[in-house]
Amino acid sequence: AIVRHYKFNVVMKNATRLCSTKPIVTINGNFPGPTIYAREDDTILVKVVNHVKYNVSIHWHGIKQLRSGWADGPAYITQCPIQPGQVYVYNFTLTGQRGTLWWHAHILWLRATVHGAIVILPKLGVPYPFPRPHMEQVVILSEWWKSDTEVVINEALKSGLAPNVSDAHTINGHPGPTQHCASQEGFKLQVEAGKTYLLRIINAALNEDLFFKIAGHKLIVVEVDASYTKPFKTDTILIAPGQTTNVLVKANHLAGKYMVAASTFMDAPIAIDNVTATATLHYTGSLGSTITTLTSLPPRNATFLANNFTNSLKSLNSPKYPARVPKKVDHSLLFTISLGVNPCATCVNGGRVVAAINNVTFVMPKISLLQAHFFNISGVFTDDFPEKPPRVYDFTGKQPSNLRTNKGTRVYRLAYNSTVQLVLQDTGMIAPENHPIHLHGFNFFVVGKGKGNFNSKKDPKKFNLVDPVERNTVGVPSGGWTAIRFRADNPGVWFMHCHLEVHTTWGLKMAFVVDNGKGPNESLLPPPSDLPKC
Numbered sequence: 266a267i268v269r270h271y272k273f274n275v276v277m278k279n280a281t282r283l284c285s286t287k288p289i290v291t292i293n294g295n296f297p298g299p300t301i302y303a304r305e306d307d308t309i310l311v312k313v314v315n316h317v318k319y320n321v322s323i324h325w326h327g328i329k330q331l332r333s334g335w336a337d338g339p340a341y342i343t344q345c346p347i348q349p350g351q352v353y354v355y356n357f358t359l360t361g362q363r364g365t366l367w368w369h370a371h372i373l374w375l376r377a378t379v380h381g382a383i384v385i386l387p388k389l390g391v392p393y394p395f396p397r398p399h400m401e402q403v404v405i406l407s408e409w410w411k412s413d414t415e416v417v418i419n420e421a422l423k424s425g426l427a428p429n430v431s432d433a434h435t436i437n438g439h440p441g442p443t444q445h446c447a448s449q450e451g452f453k454l455q456v457e458a459g460k461t462y463l464l465r466i467i468n469a470a471l472n473e474d475l476f477f478k479i480a481g482h483k484l485i486v487v488e489v490d491a492s493y494t495k496p497f498k499t500d501t502i503l504i505a506p507g508q509t510t511n512v513l514v515k516a517n518h519l520a521g522k523y524m525v526a527a528s529t530f531m532d533a534p535i536a537i538d539n540v541t542a543t544a545t546l547h548y549t550g551s552l553g554s555t556i557t558t559l560t561s562l563p564p565r566n567a568t569f570l571a572n573n574f575t576n577s578l579k580s581l582n583s584p585k586y587p588a589r590v591p592k593k594v595d596h597s598l599l600f601t602i603s604l605g606v607n608p609c610a611t612c613v614n615g616g617r618v619v620a621a622i623n624n625v626t627f628v629m630p631k632i633s634l635l636q637a638h639f640f641n642i643s644g645v646f647t648d649d650f651p652e653k654p655p656r657v658y659d660f661t662g663k664q665p666s667n668l669r670t671n672k673g674t675r676v677y678r679l680a681y682n683s684t685v686q687l688v689l690q691d692t693g694m695i696a697p698e699n700h701p702i703h704l705h706g707f708n709f710f711v712v713g714k715g716k717g718n719f720n721s722k723k724d725p726k727k728f729n730l731v732d733p734v735e736r737n738t739v740g741v742p743s744g745g746w747t748a749i750r751f752r753a754d755n756p757g758v759w760f761m762h763c764h765l766e767v768h769t770t771w772g773l774k775m776a777f778v779v780d781n782g783k784g785p786n787e788s789l790l791p792p793p794s795d796l797p798k799c
């Protein structure tokens with residue numbers, strides 16, 4: 266294992282998409298930002314220098330940060346933001362991790378343009394558990410707004426209503442040639458006939474679940490969220506914000522150009538961005554302008570297709586890569602995921618849309634939770650997060666008379682190395698919607714999922730404790746539930762939130778505090794000396 270150094274200059278840069286130009290926040294002037302390449306067990310040092318007017322922080326999404334929570338990145342959770350003109354060096358080790366992950370800004374809505382890939386290869390000499398691809402390619406799916414995203418969210422917060430949807434999706438930074446600005450060249454992936462390619466697909470969009478497919482080509486899923494899966498063949502993958510998916514694609518035609526598309530999955534009857542991003546798979550040497558297009562894109566409400574895909578995901582669970590699913594449970598938790606409305610005199614409808622877990626709308630603290638925890642600073646959070654919903658919901662989607670939520674900076678405390686079963690139940694109080702829930706600091710196993718209300722007697726009998734998929738971000742289905750299990754073997758403060766940025770902003774977030782264990786290797790390391798101050 267070696268130490269790798271990166272320098273991230275946070276700088277403004279003008280970018281033109283959809284025939285209009287705006288200044289965006291970038292890393293080193295690039296959108297998407299630079300890829301971090303490493304091998305399993307390497308140590309990464311990223312020096313972040315803030316040259317813009319915003320406070321920034323960077324999160325390394327899916328990196329476990331074993332005992333190094335100070336480098337996790339969510340602002341006011343594990344660190345104070347890096348203020349304009351300041352510098353912070355993120356220092357972490359990729360212990361036992363390999364695969365595709367990504368990094369993104371974790372403050373305000375800056376992650377709209379501040380994001381990039383993390384590619385972790387296996388240790389030298391260790392092969393993939395699938396045929397070696399001829400070449401690898403990072404594919405980042407994202408969204409584009411013509412206006413400034415900070416303005417978009419601030420206007421929404423002022424009005425109390427939902428923010429505007431994006432103007433386009435992008436594939437590696439470009440909406441693609443089918444968009445109304447014909448001059449836009451889309452992303453082009455060059456392939457050679459007969460060869461196999463590994464695509465490392467990342468959904469960096471703020472607010473959209475996406476389907477991804479390639480005309481005339483099958484995708485073989487081999488990894489999600491940097492965990493190997495049992496390989497399976499599919500026409501279409503579903504990928505939620507925060508998730509990553511590695512697929513093998515065989516260039517099994519002789520020549521030609523084939524359309525690649527990312528289109529929206531949303532099964533709720535609410536406003537969405539319907540614009541499909543496209544790119545081209547281009548066989549080397551193919552001339553002419555004929556493109557094999559996708560004759561059918563999945564409809565936006567293709568719930569059946571979405572379920573089919575997620576139900577096919579299983580851990581590889583081979584002797585080399587066993588699935589270590591916790592068999593016994595120390596903490597059994599039921600968290601509801603819901604939207605609500607709180608009174609707001611200055612808002613357009615006299616109310617403000619909010620979101621909550623167990624009816625608690627999370628309020629950001631003034632200093633980071635991790636500092637408060639480590640230095641025993643009282644008055645920053647309370648550790649009384651409810652382990653069950655505090656009131657009985659009608660989970661069937663009927664709107665209750667009272668949509669109010671409670672506010673609080675409340676955390677749930679876990680003993681070191683205890684095991685957790687967490688059922689995430691969508692209540693559909695305002696509208697049912699798929700919520701991609703992301704947990705920092707851990708991978709978890711997705712042991713079950715279902716429609717309607719979770720039944721604590723019957724449903725656990727059907728849990729998959731053998732080869733459930735292991736990941737860091739999971740969709741909680743509209744009007745349904747998902748059950749996960751993990752072992753709290755990482756001391757620190759770990760954020761959990763919906764990866765739809767609008768829901769995070771509305772308060773769909775909470776944190777776990779994992780206490781130090783007894784051994785010298787079971788405690789959180791002290792903070793680095795350059796940790797930003799609030």
Ligand code: C2O
Pocket residue numbers: 324326339369371507703705760762764
């Ligand atoms: Cu990818 Cu808390 O974020």
